[in-house]
Amino acid sequence: EVQLVQSGADVKKPGESLKISCEGSGYSFTTYWIGWVRQMPGKGLDWMGLVNPGDSHTRYNPSFQGQVTISADKSISAAYLQWGSLKASDTALYYCARLNGASFDIWGQGTVVTVSS
């Protein structure tokens, strides 16, 4: 079965760092870019960026550039989204998704990140 499995929910304080993961299975992980999508509470979908697991090349939404780091480790079929210093406004549900052609055809189950003092 083709799937993306994300790491579990996390609660952090403002200023702390965090790295969440997305593990792919059931397909050749290096063949497809992986994207990250934010969904703030009760809101719509925000496209954050992409990573090519084959060569770790990235493309960021300018709105998120410098705020997060997207990376991948092809040796373990994993992609990552990380923050160096979290803010309360980073509280959201984060999805990873596989880019097949020009659409996200497989999605992870989502990771809830809560940032609160």
Place this chain on the structure above:
Amino acid sequence: DIQMTQSPSSLSASVGDRVAISCRSSQTINIYLNWYQQKPGRAPQLLIYAASTLQSGVPSRFRGSGSGTDFTLTISSLQPEDFATYYCQQSYNTPYTFGRGTKLEIK
């Protein structure tokens, strides 16, 4: 960035109804338009890609149309499981922006 405008933002309909959701891009995107369905507490699911191609496993009552800047998602006969939020997304240029969503509710 390309802006995606969906309308309506919410819609009430009954089982069996035919409904249409509109999506307009701020510049031409050819047919680089995708539609996703999201149910509460679940990840989005791809319904239609390249404006009109049905993703495998998606019922044929879903239809996508349009090109350039104007697109439509039509559901021909609403089923109970179709009540959800629908998003369009352009994949012509990064960032691959989404519309703000259309919430389809039971009347």
